[in-house]
Amino acid sequence: MQTQTNTTLLIIGGGPGGYVAALRAGQLGIPTILVEGEALGGTCLNIGCIPSKALIHLAERFHEAQALAGGDSPLGIQTSAPTLDLARGIAWKDGIVKRLTTGVGALLKKHKVMVVQGWARIVDGKTVDVEMRAAKGARADSQRIRCEHLLLATGSEPVALPFMPFGGRVLSSTEALSPEALPKRLAVVGAGYIGLELGTVYRKLGVEVDVIEARDRILPAYDAELSKPVAAALKTLGVRTHVSTQLLGLSEDGEGVRVQGQDGQERTLAADRVLVAVGRRPRSRGFGLSALMLDMDGAAVRVDSQCRSSMRNVWAIGDLTGEPMLAHRAMAQGEMVAELVAGHTRHFEPAAIAAVCFTDPEIVTAGLSPEQATAAGVDAIQASFPFAANGRAMTLESSDGFVRVVARRDNHLILGWQAVGRAVSELSAAFSQSLEMGARLEDVAGTIHAHPTLGEAVQEAALRALGRPLHI
Numbered sequence: 036m037q038t039q040t041n042t043t044l045l046i047i048g049g050g051p052g053g054y055v056a057a058l059r060a061g062q063l064g065i066p067t068i069l070v071e072g073e074a075l076g077g078t079c080l081n082i083g084c085i086p087s088k089a090l091i092h093l094a095e096r097f098h099e100a101q102a103l104a105g106g107d108s109p110l111g112i113q114t115s116a117p118t119l120d121l122a123r124g125i126a127w128k129d130g131i132v133k134r135l136t137t138g139v140g141a142l143l144k145k146h147k148v149m150v151v152q153g154w155a156r157i158v159d160g161k162t163v164d165v166e167m168r169a170a171k172g173a174r175a176d177s178q179r180i181r182c183e184h185l186l187l188a189t190g191s192e193p194v195a196l197p198f199m200p201f202g203g204r205v206l207s208s209t210e211a212l213s214p215e216a217l218p219k220r221l222a223v224v225g226a227g228y229i230g231l232e233l234g235t236v237y238r239k240l241g242v243e244v245d246v247i248e249a250r251d252r253i254l255p256a257y258d259a260e261l262s263k264p265v266a267a268a269l270k271t272l273g274v275r276t277h278v279s280t281q282l283l284g285l286s287e288d289g290e291g292v293r294v295q296g297q298d299g300q301e302r303t304l305a306a307d308r309v310l311v312a313v314g315r316r317p318r319s320r321g322f323g324l325s326a327l328m329l330d331m332d333g334a335a336v337r338v339d340s341q342c343r344s345s346m347r348n349v350w351a352i353g354d355l356t357g358e359p360m361l362a363h364r365a366m367a368q369g370e371m372v373a374e375l376v377a378g379h380t381r382h383f384e385p386a387a388i389a390a391v392c393f394t395d396p397e398i399v400t401a402g403l404s405p406e407q408a409t410a411a412g413v414d415a416i417q418a419s420f421p422f423a424a425n426g427r428a429m430t431l432e433s434s435d436g437f438v439r440v441v442a443r444r445d446n447h448l449i450l451g452w453q454a455v456g457r458a459v460s461e462l463s464a465a466f467s468q469s470l471e472m473g474a475r476l477e478d479v480a481g482t483i484h485a486h487p488t489l490g491e492a493v494q495e496a497a498l499r500a501l502g503r504p505l506h507i
Contacts, residue, residue: 050077052365053188061146402451433457
């Protein structure tokens, strides 16, 4: 049985971009329907950002407890050897996810957004059929929804290797976030942020970890200076990294993976499980997108500065539109689209979008790196301030890393920030804000930063770029 509903705005996808667009549309009084086949919150809340950070916290606490049990803590703290109740830890992680997704549902209801639980298939730019979620054994009903504006917010999905599909011993990040038991040995394919975040989690929980990377260093998307402290930390943890190494496939005996190094020699790395983390791609299949015949950039929908696709009143946001695949980018785009539908004038032209890698230590970047500034033909200056000279970092027992600023030489306009160190993700807001406000080195250097904080390194980096550092 099929029913028909009409609305002004129809959103396919209830992830960060989709639900934020729906909330803002509801605030603006726009009749809105949100279609989601799984849980509200999308990849980020359910099988991405939030659960991974919960597991990072769990693993860090367990690792700290193990270190204290070793009796060599400089703090003078000793304790007995810890044990891990994995099921309870996973339940704690799932509880956080449930609270957040339930909260999203309550907010949507508050703003009078109709949520349709089901799988969408596009008929045309104004019409979508939804196969409703049904109880097990029951026949699913369908609903036809007609709209004035269609917003595509379907997100992304893990990339599988054609010769090693997901399933059995081969895991995607989704399965790696909810293990029923820990393997003895884990091979991680890909030394990007997903592979290293999860590889570090498993190592801190006691798993032997090998990381395989085809490029010549870990975190190839970041500059080498930022990745060095992470590489050192991985070595200290006992994570074995194999760079300039090609994955050939699973071993015939099912006990490992076959790899080939620069020397051309094939060898086998023992592994009970293999986590494939070679990237993500726009989720552009499975919901009839081809019916619209939109302009595409590969698997990504091509959009302009207002997130308009090549079809009038069909919009696309977030990972579906390609890099950078960041939840906060999708949120900002979703908010903008809702306001455009309401008749406001907006463009998505941020000065910078901060990106955070939650490795140990963390990495955060915003704006241009020194190399990018040079490539753009800008005469730039750069300066770094090490956390080894920051009092707060010392009290956190984490003085590795630095904050770096990049600015124009002629007028000192700040072009970019980079940092690596413990908890530097919390500096990302300051980085983005200074770039959006067009701050100069003098603005940051002249702002009183609270003491003792990691944020003092931001001020000190600006002072050093001006040639007048105080604490180095």
